[in-house]
Amino acid sequence: xxIKLKKVDKIEGVIGVPxxxxxxxxxxxxxxxxxxxxxxxxxxxxxxxxxxxxxFKQMGAEIMAEGDTLFVKGAGLKLQKPQKEIxxxxxxxxxxILAGILAGQNFASVITGDESLSKRPMxxxxxxxxxxxxxxxxENGSLPLKIxxxxxxxxxxxxxxxxxxxxxxxxxxxxxxxDGAITYIEPVKSRDHTERMMRAFxxxxxxxxxxxxxxxxxxLIANEVCISGDISSAAFFIAAALIVPDSELTIxxxxxxxxxxxxxxxxKKMGAEITLKNVExxxxxxxxxxxxxxxxxxxxxxxxxxxxxxxxxxxIFALIAAQxxxxxxxxxxxxxxxxxxxxxxAIRTQFEKLxxxxxxxxxxxxxxxxxxxxxxxxxxxxxxxxxxxxTLAVASLIAGGEMIIKDADCVNxxxxxxxxxxxxxxx
Ligand code: S3P
Numbered sequence: 001x002x003i004k005l006k007k008v009d010k011i012e013g014v015i016g017v018p019x020x021x022x023x024x025x026x027x028x029x030x031x032x033x034x035x036x037x038x039x040x041x042x043x044x045x046x047x048x049x050x051x052x053x054x055x056f057k058q059m060g061a062e063i064m065a066e067g068d069t070l071f072v073k074g075a076g077l078k079l080q081k082p083q084k085e086i087x088x089x090x091x092x093x094x095x096x097i098l099a100g101i102l103a104g105q106n107f108a109s110v111i112t113g114d115e116s117l118s119k120r121p122m123x124x125x126x127x128x129x130x131x132x133x134x135x136x137x138x139e140n141g142s143l144p145l146k147i148x149x150x151x152x153x154x155x156x157x158x159x160x161x162x163x164x165x166x167x168x169x170x171x172x173x174x175x176x177x178x179d180g181a182i183t184y185i186e187p188v189k190s191r192d193h194t195e196r197m198m199r200a201f202x203x204x205x206x207x208x209x210x211x212x213x214x215x216x217x218x219x220l221i222a223n224e225v226c227i228s229g230d231i232s233s234a235a236f237f238i239a240a241a242l243i244v245p246d247s248e249l250t251i252x253x254x255x256x257x258x259x260x261x262x263x264x265x266x267x268k269k270m271g272a273e274i275t276l277k278n279v280e281x282x283x284x285x286x287x288x289x290x291x292x293x294x295x296x297x298x299x300x301x302x303x304x305x306x307x308x309x310x311x312x313x314x315x316i317f318a319l320i321a322a323q324x325x326x327x328x329x330x331x332x333x334x335x336x337x338x339x340x341x342x343x344x345x346a347i348r349t350q351f352e353k354l355x356x357x358x359x360x361x362x363x364x365x366x367x368x369x370x371x372x373x374x375x376x377x378x379x380x381x382x383x384x385x386x387x388x389x390x391t392l393a394v395a396s397l398i399a400g401g402e403m404i405i406k407d408a409d410c411v412n413x414x415x416x417x418x419x420x421x422x423x424x425x426x427x
Contacts, residue, residue, distance in 0.1 A: 003408035003419060005396035006377070008426040010294075011240045011247035015425055019044040019068075020230040020255050021414050022165070023193050023285065025093045027225045028052045029101065029173070030201045031072035032061035033079075036222030040070040043227055047412045048091035055098055058082040074222055077176060081107035085144070088113040090340060090384075090413055092120055093166055095143060097194075099125045100170030103134035104177025105149035112144045116384060120338055125170045128158045132174055132182075152216070155180030162335070163308040165190035168212065175214035176203060185211045188308045191259045196284045197225070228255040228287040232312040233415050235263050236390045237425070239316045241292040242272055243323045244397050245372075249425060250277075251290045258286075262302075262309030263317060270297040270324055297324035299369055304332025311335060314365075315391040318347050321367040322356045322375075323398070330364040340413070341383035350388065353378040354395055377401030386413040393422060 024044040029052065031038030043049065045065065053063050053070075059082050060075035079101070088095035088111055095111050099122070102109050112118075123141035130136055132153040137146035155178045158171060163186045172194050175182035189210045198205050201223050204215040234254045241249035256264070256276065268274055273293040280287055299321060302310070310317065314336055321328035336343040348360040354375040357368035377399040382389035384407050396403035411418040 001409040003393070003405050005393055005403045005405065007399055008244060008397050010427045011244045011249050011397070011425050012427050013425040014250045014252060015237065015421060016252045017229040017233040017237065017254065017421070018046070018415055019227040021046060021048060021232070022093065022191060023197070023227050023255070024049045025052045025097065026169070026193050026197050027227060028056060028063070028070070028072070029097060030197055030220060031222065032056035032063070032074055033077050033101070034074035034201055034220040034222045035076050036074060038072045038074065038222040039224045040072065041224070041226040042068050043070045044230070046414050046416055047089060048094065048414060051087065051089040051091045051094045055086045055088070055094060058084070058086060074220070077217065077219060079105055082109055085110040085112050088117060090114050090117055092117060095145070096122070096125045096166040097169045097173060099129060099136070099145055099147060100173040102147045103129040103132065103136070103149055103174045104151065104153050106151045108146065108148045110144050110146050116340055118143045124162065124164065124167045128156065128167070128171050129174055131156050131158070132178065151177065152179040153177050155182050157183045159185045161187065163188040163190040165194070169194040172198065172205070172212065172214045176217045178216050181213050181215050183211055183213045188305060189259055190308045191257065193257070193285070200225070200284055226283045228282050228285055229253045230414070231255050231260050231263070234290060235313045235316050236394050238263070238267070238274065238290065238292050239320050240394050240397055240422070240425070242267065242295055242297065242320055245294050247294040249292050251292070253287055254290050256286050256288050259309055262306045263313040266300060266302055266306065266310065266317065267320065270300050271295055272297060296371060299324045299326030299328040301329045307333050307335070312387060315343055315347055315387045316394060318351065318365055318367055319391050319395055322351065322358070322369050323371055323373065324369040325371050326369060328367045328369060331361065332363055334363040339385070341385035341388060343385065343388065346383050346385060346388045347391070350380045350392060353380055354399060375399040377403045379404040379406070382407045382410055384410045386410045386415065390415065390418055393419065397426070
């Protein structure tokens with residue numbers, strides 16, 4: 001599908017965004033592995049999360065959707081052997097975390113994925129899980145993964161050279177099936193939704209700085225979870241309100257977990273008028289309403305220390321930086337090259353079409369921002385990457401002439417009704 005979008009006068013209103021993708025994956029996984037009936041309120045019914053739901057249905061969990069609530073009858077920690085391959089689609093989170101769970105089962109299984117996911121690195125999960133005793137077959141460290149589980153897995157201490165919540169979570173889930181406590185250490189703390197939710201389902205998890213220790217579990221206990229809005233989806237609306245003159249927008253019920261809120265911290269530093277209201281705890285995660293006003297922004301630098309806290313927001317952040325006064329340098333973000341697309345090249349090539357001054361680094365981008373500069377409308381590519389498509393859609397709001405986004409329906413990966421919701425706040 002191709003979509004055509006045009007400049008707007010302003011962004012205004014009060015909206016919500018869909019539920020958090022990371023948290024939905026984890027809620028489905030933990031409730032499927034638990035004993036008893038769990039309820040997941042406000043889940044995200046996007047393509048990626050549906051892959052996780054289908055995987056667990058194949059292995060004995062009963063998952064029923066009613067409106068925006070999921071009712072899950074868990075299969076317990078020992079899953080049933082799936083009758084066929086498990087297809088993770090476009091979802092790195094499904095493939096990688098599931099690898100950790102399958103490593104602890106007493107059967108062999110296979111994980112496959114779509115063209116994009118089949119190019120993404122899996123060695124990062126193969127290494128620790130093999131060290132724990134699972135046998136994982138893979139050509140060139142990519143999908144399909146042929147996993148022969150080991151019962152029990154061996155307890156290890158693993159020091160990762162990357163900050164990645166998917167790998168950390170894979171090892172943590174595998175840790176539930178180990179013969180002793182497992183410690184995982186990462187350079188900068190990545191998102192900690194697994195740590196928080198595992199505890200709520202009865203697992204013993206200890207954290208200290210960037211280290212997490214997980215103890216083997218006999219069982220997990222069913223729970224009720226309510227999922228807040230995804231800050232990574234809210235970021236597109238924060239950006240729209242910040243760069244379209246005269247805008248004012250409130251985004252309700254957004255997760256502001258401190259391992260995910262780097263975008264808010266950086267934007268505030270750049271001079272953004274962003275206020276958090278009604279801060280509360282929902283199912284062990286901090287949540288707030290975010291009020292954003294059009295703001296005059298100044299350039300800043302973003303480096304490796306901050307990247308894990310805003311990894312998925314870099315495409316939209318780059319667009320905001322193009323409207324800030326001065327040069328913004330993003331470094332330490334090499335991981336962007338192995339996301340749903342090579343996001344560094346995707347951003348650079350498509351932003352150039354819009355007239356943005358941008359330079360590609362091996363591990364980031366340099367953007368020369370000009371406040372108020374009207375972008376050029378152009379025919380642009382999403383590369384089938386949801387976050388690139390949404391970034392370009394937000395760019396169209398300040399572009400003269402028509403923006404034509406190819407392969408625009410990839411937004412279904414994380415934000416199925418993105419274009420409708422965006423339209424609802426455009427004036
Ligand atoms: C995710 C972790 C991050 C993030 C992805 C979701 C998760 O990936 O980019 O969108 O749910 O654990 P990495 O673990 O590769 O950093």
